Amino acid sequence: MVSFSRQISDIASIYATDTIFILGKGPSAGEIPPSIFDGSLVIGVNDAERIQPTDISIFHADWVKAALEASGPKAQLYLTSTDYRPTEGKVIRVPHESLGQESGDLMMQRLLSGPLVIEDVLFISALKVCLEVAKVRERAQKVYMIGFDFTPEAGYAEMAGGHFETGDIQDRRLVIGMQENFLLNALYMLQGSQIDVIHVGNRNYSAASVADIVERDFPTARAQASSQSKVAVVAELTTNHFGDRDRLERMVRTAKAAGADYVKVQKRDVATFYSTAQLSAPYRSPFGQTFGDYRRKLELTADDFDFLDTLCRKLKIDWFASILDEASFNFIRDFNPALIKLPSTISEHTDYLAKVARVADRGIVLSTGMTDKNFESWILETFKDVPTLYLMQANSAYPTPARDCNIAVVRHYHTLSTTNQHIVPAYSSHDEGSIGSMLAVAAGARMVEKHVKLGNSEWAHFDAVALDMTSSDFCNYVNKIREAEIMIGSEVKTVAPSEHHKYRKAP
Missing domain, CATH: 3.20.20.70 (Aldolase class I)
Structure with a gap:
């Protein structure tokens, strides 16, 4: 069986840039011109690949499996703990680690030095993959986190097909608030690492807004789109x-x-x-x-x-x-x-x-x-x-x-x-x-x-x-x-x- 590192290396070798996008499902993801993603590695969490095709998708929930089976696979590689078998694309089975009351510190420890697992906070696993890409490329990577708006009331970016996730707004607000705290922790812990993480949004810790990356960071893609x-x-x-x-x-x-x-x-x-x-x-x-x-x-x-x-x-x-x-x-x-x-x-x-x-x-x-x-x-x-x-x-x-x-x-x-x-x-x-x-x-x-x-x-x-x-x-x-x-x-x-x-x- 081809190793995780080898498969990541094969996918990463396709792209000449040192830019990686981690794609969430917040509405801001729909404001990004698709041409911005061209030429860069894209990692999606849950079914975000239905907003923008991804190279790697990461999930553990059965509702995601159902969504992807309904819409058809769009990624080259799936990291999942489920028995998902796409008609196209490869799968690496990765164990899922549930997040308990005392396990948050262990999750952050795994980000820096532990094995790859599918975390409940999926972007932590995505950041772990980014660290692996930096390792196989032997140079630093710039990582843009797009669609992580942490505003449950705003809903989701437009995507193909229906949405299969359940749960009321109060439950989602609690979960999203918890995830935002872990992002702040990750941003702190990854300082000085091989990945420079840029949260795209309007939070006080966001390093760029949607307008910034469209106008400042990727002006050629903007002009191409128009x-x-x-x-x-x-x-x-x-x-x-x-x-x-x-x-x-x-x-x-x-x-x-x-x-x-x-x-x-x-x-x-x-x-x-x-x-x-x-x-x-x-x-x-x-x-x-x-x-x-x-x-x-x-x-x-x-x-x-x-x-x-x-x-x-x-x-x-x-x-x-x-x-x-x-x-x-x-x-x-x-x-x-x-x-x-x-x-x-x-x-x-x-x-x-x-x-x-x-x-x-x-x-x-x-x-x-x-x-x-x-x-x-x-x-x-x-x-x-x-x-x-x-x-x-x-x-x-x-x-x-x-x-x-x-x-x-x-x-x-x-x-x-x-x-x-x-x-x-x-x-x-x-x-x-x-x-x-x-x-x-x-x-x-x-x-x-x-x-x-x-x-x-x-x-x-x-x-x-x-x-x-x-x-x-x-x-x-x-x-x-x-x-x-x-x-x-x-x-x-x-x-x-x-x-x-x-x-x-x-x-």
Whole structure:
């Protein structure tokens, strides 16, 4: 059986930030824009996952079990003393310690040095998990406690389904008052520890209000939540999952946590796409001694695509694939991806491209690496009837030198889009870092694509240009795209609220 520490480590490794949210059910939880939680570990108590999907849920009461069975599981991991068996997600059975008249001190002792148990005061167990995350990450964590309002009269944040908890308001007031006292005790005891606990609310001990974290601590998330013209960010996995479902899942989860809108994979029919000589050529990889051994192992099967589709639906992130040949196009249509990608690799395969254009019933993402103005004219005519054409400036050097990025082409595609409503300007970033993509957004790109990987593999294609998902690189990239959106702002010239010049007359 995989240990508690290992499972916590696996979940924590998905996220690049050192921010953790503990989610309660107070009404203030409903005032937080969901985008604030993106990219951070979220721990829910009782059935709080019905307000905002959590990574870890902690409970012991049978009414919570009934609520989760009715609404369906939304967490990756459940810590519970019950016999709850979710259809999705893993469970660790943890003993429940009831809180008696003399056992409060023991509960606080367990927080700092004792074993993990499910405490009656559930946020104490959640704080214990946060300490474990700090331990496996080997660095301090900032922990925001949201939805712990300690106002029983105010009710609960809006959530999916009904509420199954019983008890009158007087009983709840006594219980909540007792819990608030334990929070004060925990805040004191955790000073100087590896977790900096920030209670979000309007109590005298609250380190931040809801407005503080929305406006001050997470301004990018606020702007993203209010944006009406969000740039779509694609995490380009290529075949860096290496045909391994566990690796694929981790990459998808990390992309979602970083704030990506899509993940993209590839599909090709290896037997027909490459020649016999190419497949039999020597190639060193963990999968064999030939290039054919390598390419066949990287391809996702039908079951793998079913797995990918189910995972993306669960995580609420879209997926699509670069489809390099007709056999793969026929294969992939059964899985109903959000879009179809036609990569630069096959720009010369005009018969295939034209066939896709004739039957396309969804958006087409088309990269233009290794092509010129003549190809553009052919594409504009051939794909004039597709529902949406994401026309993607790309250079097929990995990495692309700065002098060859030609971001101005994105501006040209933006101009085309003003008279061709089905065209969406886009940019495929094979250059290093984020500046090219930020400039593309300023030039009018509504989609940007970035290669990603999971660690370094010398034998894998294009790893030199990919951002490593075991670090914060891709999360930082997405944040830079959102920052570019904020800075671009509106084309309408107005006096900004920040312009408080002393010589300007008051209106």
